Amino acid sequence: MQTCRQILCFRANWRESADFDDSRVPDWLEVRSDWQGYTISTVPWVADVARIMGTLSADDTLEGWIEHLNSLGLRGIVPVDCEELWEDRRFG
Secondary structure (H helix, E strand, O other): OOOOOOOOEEEEEOOOOOOOOHHHOOOOEEEEEEOOEEEEEEOHHHHHHHHHHOOOOOOOOHHHHHHHHHHOOOEEEEEEOHHHHHHHHHHO
8 A cells, every 4th residue: 555655745826726616635745825825735644544544545646646736626736845835834
């Protein structure tokens, strides 16, 4: 079984993500919003359990996660350095 060992981070465009419903965000994702749009990070220890239980089928690749985020209604998704997101939170 493949396990998710790293936290991956993304940004999504909020205008393009009009169909996104934040009440549908699964526990293996953390989604926040700021003036630039949505910030998303994976929660690997929850994703591992979800894979074992069969509730998460996304590949642990950037492409796999982007496809999964698209399925939730997020659009304009780009990978970003997680430190950039966390640094923004410290000063926000």
